[in-house]
Amino acid sequence: MKKYDRNKMRQLFLGSKERRGILPTIALYVILIGLAFVFLYPLLYMIVNAFFSPDDLTNPSVTWIPTKLYFGNFVQAYYTLDFFRSFGMSVFLSVVPSLLQLISCSLVGFGLARFEFPLKKLWLVLVVATFMVPTLVLRIPRYLMYYYYGMLDTVLPTILPAAFGQGLRSTIFILIFFAFFSSYPQSFDEAASLDGANRFTIYRKVALPAASGAIVLCLLFSFVWYWNETSDLSLFAPNIFTLPQQLRMFSTKFSDLYGSEGAMAGGESVRTLNSSIELAGTMLSILPTVILYLVLQKQFVESVERSGITGE
């Protein structure tokens, strides 16, 4: 009787084959919460500090909880970021390249997966090899090329490479489409072509609908990566301001807008004042993608699971 109880307790706490016990469960949650805290600490810090009023910032007793909800930082950050215009530019420079990237990468993936042609191996190797070339090496000659064709400070340096399968990390998308299009049987194509479909129709009507997982992955990840791209943009189009670009120039823009006030206040208070406003600006600039992510979280995560990367 006693022994039986001990066994039962043991199972309850340490777990059995069928279910996890209480102790491992607690350990799991403690580790996960701890890790998630470290992952998200900068974001928590940002959210809290963005609501600090100037008084809270100078008050040493206020570290985590603001005394009142203060939205002044956001107002100033909103004007500094020129939010609506930058937001529109960000949307444009993320949606258009993502769609172009989707079209070009799926076409190339289809071509490589469904046809036999000379030098195919070479092109496949080169597709992978382009991923390994650091963007840094290509930056200067590309700059000169855009300069020569008068494309600097336009949206073309962002859009054109995407249209020709050389956008941000397009290798990944080409390979994923390649894997998707290689995995369905050739007889589908043959049946469609007996029905009189040409090859482009097969791509559009048979292949693409079967690759919805790859399409979702390509669109979501391209969007996010294009949204966050700044290093090429700041060289090729320094006067095109997306939200991250505005954030990069935040302090300059801020002193342009609020210059006289900044000069008047002077000293310690200006710097601390700026840190809260800067964080409010950071928060505003990442808010659109965060909202998108909260809505589409499941698609983001599951698109990777269904990407065929595991090679089933």
Next chain:
Amino acid sequence: MSKNNKLNTGSTIQRRNAISGYLFLAPWLIGFALFVAYPLIHSIVLSLNEVLLGPDGIEYTWQGFFYFDHAWNNARDNFRGALTSQVSMICYMTPVILVFSLLIALLLNGKFKMRAFFRGAFFMPVIIMSGPTISKLLTQYTVNFSDGAPLLYDFLASLPAALSTPVQYVLDNLVLIFWFCGVQILIFLAGLQQVGSDLYEAASIDGAGAWEKFWKITLPHLSPLILISAVYTVIDVANYSRGAVVTMIDKHIFNQQYIYSYASAMSWIYFLAEALVLVAVLLIFKFFGRKATRE
């Protein structure tokens, strides 16, 4: 040609396949020529020549390996120092990122409440990670271990530098390293879901513990994905916009004295260094792969 049509149907189909294949490939071929092949060659030309932007276009004067020599040996810019620091950053961060991602994927690979929440939280940084966001969030306001755990730092200082430098680096950049893990975690999670539960059951019947199951079943199944993630991580970290070499090259593109050429030479040295790291990664995986199959 059309006369032989009946005899040559095989080769006609082949030819039609080849034409269609190249038609589908055409956008990429154009893009490759314009945005990769030509810039690569141009970059070599730039790094070996002095560039003069005249009214009739660019003029080149042959300089040989002067800019490479200047980048490598000029003490003022200390390119070698930046290169060392960035390459060691890649070498320290890659294994840590892979191990962290694998651990987190293992923790998340089960059924429990709030799994979706944690999975979402660990992937979150990918959504917001841009150069400016990192510089605003991770450089000024990050967790500082030296205040919280001075003992840890005293202990580290007592270790030989070869050991303490990487550990210190990882601790100092812990959040940044975590933020590089998002995609890898998802890749590993997807891989873990593919390992059949029957294998684990069979292993349990044979008396294998969790530890043995991990080394004998999980890891071998994941090894191709680990290689993919390793290559992805090296490239991702190498292109990180706030790395020492990347910022230095960006700064020197419009160098007054050696416009374009100096930065091009630096970028080629960096390219070679990155290629060496990738080769090392492949060799390590080959070595361990052979060892695993021998066992």
